[in-house]
Amino acid sequence: MSRMIDTATAAAMLTAEEDILLLTHQYPDGDTIGSAFALCRALRAMGKRARVECTDEIPEKYDYMLSELPTEDFEPRFIVAVDVADRKLLGGLEERYADRIDLCIDHHGSNTEYADYLLLRADYAAAAMVVCEVLREMNIPFDQAIAECIYTGISTDTGCFKYSNADAYTHRMAADMMEYGVRYDMINRTMFDVKSRARVELERRALAGMRFFADGKIAVMPITCAMITESGAAENDMEGLAPLPRQIEGVWVGVTLREKPNGEFKISVRTGNHADASAICKELGGGGHVRAAGCSLTGSLDNAVDTMVQTITRVVDSI
Amino acid sequence: MSRMIDTATAAAMLTAEEDILLLTHQYPDGDTIGSAFALCRALRAMGKRARVECTDEIPEKYDYMLSELPTEDFEPRFIVAVDVADRKLLGGLEERYADRIDLCIDHHGSNTEYADYLLLRADYAAAAMVVCEVLREMNIPFDQAIAECIYTGISTDTGCFKYSNADAYTHRMAADMMEYGVRYDMINRTMFDVKSRARVELERRALAGMRFFADGKIAVMPITCAMITESGAAENDMEGLAPLPRQIEGVWVGVTLREKPNGEFKISVRTGNHADASAICKELGGGGHVRAAGCSLTGSLDNAVDTMVQTITRVVDSI
Numbered sequence: 146m147s148r149m150i151d152t153a154t155a156a157a158m159l160t161a162e163e164d165i166l167l168l169t170h171q172y173p174d175g176d177t178i179g180s181a182f183a184l185c186r187a188l189r190a191m192g193k194r195a196r197v198e199c200t201d202e203i204p205e206k207y208d209y210m211l212s213e214l215p216t217e218d219f220e221p222r223f224i225v226a227v228d229v230a231d232r233k234l235l236g237g238l239e240e241r242y243a244d245r246i247d248l249c250i251d252h253h254g255s256n257t258e259y260a261d262y263l264l265l266r267a268d269y270a271a272a273a274m275v276v277c278e279v280l281r282e283m284n285i286p287f288d289q290a291i292a293e294c295i296y297t298g299i300s301t302d303t304g305c306f307k308y309s310n311a312d313a314y315t316h317r318m319a320a321d322m323m324e325y326g327v328r329y330d331m332i333n334r335t336m337f338d339v340k341s342r343a344r345v346e347l348e349r350r351a352l353a354g355m356r357f358f359a360d361g362k363i364a365v366m367p368i369t370c371a372m373i374t375e376s377g378a379a380e381n382d383m384e385g386l387a388p389l390p391r392q393i394e395g396v397w398v399g400v401t402l403r404e405k406p407n408g409e410f411k412i413s414v415r416t417g418n419h420a421d422a423s424a425i426c427k428e429l430g431g432g433g434h435v436r437a438a439g440c441s442l443t444g445s446l447d448n449a450v451d452t453m454v455q456t457i458t459r460v461v462d463s464i
Numbered sequence: 465m466s467r468m469i470d471t472a473t474a475a476a477m478l479t480a481e482e483d484i485l486l487l488t489h490q491y492p493d494g495d496t497i498g499s500a501f502a503l504c505r506a507l508r509a510m511g512k513r514a515r516v517e518c519t520d521e522i523p524e525k526y527d528y529m530l531s532e533l534p535t536e537d538f539e540p541r542f543i544v545a546v547d548v549a550d551r552k553l554l555g556g557l558e559e560r561y562a563d564r565i566d567l568c569i570d571h572h573g574s575n576t577e578y579a580d581y582l583l584l585r586a587d588y589a590a591a592a593m594v595v596c597e598v599l600r601e602m603n604i605p606f607d608q609a610i611a612e613c614i615y616t617g618i619s620t621d622t623g624c625f626k627y628s629n630a631d632a633y634t635h636r637m638a639a640d641m642m643e644y645g646v647r648y649d650m651i652n653r654t655m656f657d658v659k660s661r662a663r664v665e666l667e668r669r670a671l672a673g674m675r676f677f678a679d680g681k682i683a684v685m686p687i688t689c690a691m692i693t694e695s696g697a698a699e700n701d702m703e704g705l706a707p708l709p710r711q712i713e714g715v716w717v718g719v720t721l722r723e724k725p726n727g728e729f730k731i732s733v734r735t736g737n738h739a740d741a742s743a744i745c746k747e748l749g750g751g752g753h754v755r756a757a758g759c760s761l762t763g764s765l766d767n768a769v770d771t772m773v774q775t776i777t778r779v780v781d782s783i
Contacts, residue, residue, distance in 0.1 A: 306625040306635075307656060309649035316625075316639035320632040330628035337626060341713045342680065349671035352664060361661065394660045 147263035156282035166221035171236030175301025177228035183294035200236035228272035270310035273298020292325035346376035364390035387413035466582035475601035485540035490555030494620025496547035502613035519555035547591035589629035592617020611644035665695035683709035706732035
């Protein structure tokens, strides 16, 4: 169990400590990277040694947050994890660091309290918003680089202000950051407008294989190993495919079946107001949230599709 | 020429006038509809008669802005056009009303000054933002319905806060509106997340026909009459296709060729930092902006593609 602390206490800790290591989660996204580099830049501006570590290579598209920030080599005396809900999410860094994390700054209600101290704001859209409040409490002078890190965390975790977590406070904090000259046009184009060739190839194969059932209320999109191989898609080319079937007009339940090399199907279910994704997946040994849930199936693709359609028509009223 | 007026003068006019007709532009979007219905609701709340007219039917997805607002029949004594840059954009309503428009509230720098009075804020992301300032000046009590109209105008005209026009003031005004209980999650899902079946069918055909040139720096996406017929796509299913080729990683110039029933190709060119779309299209008798331009070509699809690729490689340095 962590000791829960407030913003002022976290700020005081960071002000007092030296040689600070900042850890992100694996498969890093804009929020964990933005949170870590905003803190790193702020701590260095205070004259402290600080660096960011991530078990995975940071994707090139985030380069603008890392620029002119040479890495520093030192033995960490204070370790902070940002946007990391569970020690397992440290990936390859878990073994080395997980038992000695002093502070975790997070916004996941599901945080497993693996750190000594935890600053948690589960009502915030992004960990970067919690970091922003800590930096304000520390009286750090904000600059464009720090503001771009915070803005990136907010923008990426809200789907560019599209998701329900983008409330008025979120917009106002983003606006405050923009006053420091944030290149939001470049950032949002980079985050939301660029698709790899492999992703486009995969998307067109996946769309071509989409099948509709129940008068168009169920859409099933298989993503087979063959499609992945043919398109040359890597893991990060597959982000954000799961919502596609449900975005089609008239679809109540959108299903994505991703074939794994071992023949298993990893299944994502997305629903609108008319159906409970979690209830559907629970029937098949999975689980999740009302709007987004998952489960696994083995067997042939056709069987997996049949099972999903049968389960959905049984669980969802009047579909 | 219009007489240019400020927000306070526009507010005073609207406060003084009765029986007010509000006009939107043709092919109405979230901003013209949001602006018109925000004004209509506010004027009615003041006890005035007011109604909105549009030459086209308002698409169903905007229904939430129109609800519980029965239309009123009266002979207009004051006519206001909102978000209408040119009288031609009134479409079928031009003949009846264009010569007697008292006030235009707009944010297009290209406004042709067809109204007697013009309140223009060319630096604003949305006409709805100008309307919002007018309503504030009129001391209208904002409610959820009015706030949803303003929010919709802002969100749709900024691509959900993604475009360069979404500055700090834009975010702050959106945040102010959200305090009135705006259902922003529903609104943004409806505006940005729903695709028609026909659109998905068309998109997958268009993606399958995409061709790459110049080592992947040029992407050309033909949309043929056959694709449109096969997918069952209507005009509004084709919105927003033009940016797709340029969104692919490594693409400097994205070209969309849309075949018209008369055999002509309507061509959209989109570029990033490396190329000038307007310079390319000018070579072929077209024109536009640096990042987005257009032109027309006749002949076979293959010839049109060849002409585009040749022109691009000639005009764009080191492609």
